Amino acid sequence: MPSQTLNNEQLSLKVETNDAWIRSRTGIISRRVIGEGETLTSLCCQAGKEAIDMAGWEPDSIDLIILATSTPDDLFGTAPQIQALLGASNAVAFDLTAACSGFLFTLITASQFLKNGSMQRALVIGADQLSSWVDWNDRRTCILFGDGAGAVAIEATSPEKCGLLGFKIKSDGSRGDCLNLRQEASHLPLTEGRTYQKGEFSPINMNGQEVYKFAVREVPAILENLLKTTDTDPQSLDWLLLHQANQRILDAVADRFSIPHQKVLSNLANYGNTSAATIPLMLDEAVKDGRVKPNHLIATSGFGAGLSWGAALIRWQGPL
Numbered sequence: 284m285p286s287q288t289l290n291n292e293q294l295s296l297k298v299e300t301n302d303a304w305i306r307s308r309t310g311i312i313s314r315r316v317i318g319e320g321e322t323l324t325s326l327c328c329q330a331g332k333e334a335i336d337m338a339g340w341e342p343d344s345i346d347l348i349i350l351a352t353s354t355p356d357d358l359f360g361t362a363p364q365i366q367a368l369l370g371a372s373n374a375v376a377f378d379l380t381a382a383c384s385g386f387l388f389t390l391i392t393a394s395q396f397l398k399n400g401s402m403q404r405a406l407v408i409g410a411d412q413l414s415s416w417v418d419w420n421d422r423r424t425c426i427l428f429g430d431g432a433g434a435v436a437i438e439a440t441s442p443e444k445c446g447l448l449g450f451k452i453k454s455d456g457s458r459g460d461c462l463n464l465r466q467e468a469s470h471l472p473l474t475e476g477r478t479y480q481k482g483e484f485s486p487i488n489m490n491g492q493e494v495y496k497f498a499v500r501e502v503p504a505i506l507e508n509l510l511k512t513t514d515t516d517p518q519s520l521d522w523l524l525l526h527q528a529n530q531r532i533l534d535a536v537a538d539r540f541s542i543p544h545q546k547v548l549s550n551l552a553n554y555g556n557t558s559a560a561t562i563p564l565m566l567d568e569a570v571k572d573g574r575v576k577p578n579h580l581i582a583t584s585g586f587g588a589g590l591s592w593g594a595a596l597i598r599w600q601g602p603l
């Protein structure tokens with residue numbers, strides 16, 4: 284996590300809002316913002332190194348690094364820098380963009396290389412710096428987001444020990460307008476009769492109510508589908524690990540399956556919505572404080588811009 288915190292009171296000095304409103308509508312109390320001396324790349328390296336150390340790996344034994352991010356330090360790709368800084372000299376490294384579904388999509392993508400036998404070890408990182416892309420004068424969006432990075436080390440294993448028991452992923456670009464971060468088309472003169480479009484993005488644009496409705500409709504639907512196809516009783520889940528967007532969304536999804544709220548992992552009060560980072564950050568916290576134990580059954584779901592969403596059923600193995 285970035286070291287700089289920004290709580291609701293501090294934010295209300297910038298935009299017209301207040302702690303009670305933000306808490307009651309979202310559950311968020313504070314968030315982290317990358318400040319001077321830190322970068323997204325440095326957070327990714329820190330998270331990646333911790334994950335590699337927990338797994339007991341040598342960096343040069345990693346075959347693949349995928350960084351889920353919508354806010355790279357380098358539009359050409361940030362993952363290769365992370366590969367170099369971690370000393371993962373044998374790994375191919377690339378970025379994958381799927382906004383708040385990014386970590387889940389990346390985890391599933393990486394696992395396909397492991398399942399088909401072409402690779403053995405992968406480092407999956409989810410990281411975003413939305414503080415650079417929100418309009419800090421728009422109280423409808425700036426209260427929601429924070430910065431962060433999380434990482435998970437995954438390794439190929441025998442089919443009977445495989446921790447990824449099933450997954451579903453979906454996209455619907457026709458509804459993409461309710462949450463986007465688009466390039467603005469400003470045409471500038473190039474030479475006689477020729478123009479070019481300057482590369483500039485407008486800040487995050489969101490229709491909060493539409494996104495809310497999308498999340499509370501689609502996340503339970505895809506989870507239900509996944510649980511059915513994997514023949515899993517919701518009551519047998521140890522944990523529900525959802526993208527940390529809003530406490531009301533988390534509670535609504537849990538209620539749809541009559542899952543007690545104690546089984547819903549949540550740390551968004553402290554960090555807000557860190558986009559691709561929420562799921563690995565939450566998992567890391569719950570593994571380190573002993574809530575998530577080896578052999579626990581976890582249903583996870585990511586959802587967000589695109590629109591994109593997905594779910595996975597995981598039997599947590601822990602460090603082998």
Ligand code: COA
Nearest residue numbers: 300301304308383422423426491492494495528529586587
């Ligand atoms: N502080 C105080 N008041 C605010 C405010 C803020 N930060 N933001 C909006 N308001 C006001 C509005 O102006 C409006 O006032 P009005 O009734 O006088 O017009 C009122 O609060 C209600 O606004 P509304 O936009 O209807 O609130 P809401 O109940 O839909 O909550 C969100 C807004 C953003 C919290 C909610 O829609 C949400 O969580 N959506 C999902 C967003 C999300 O998770 N995005 C990321 C997905 S990955």
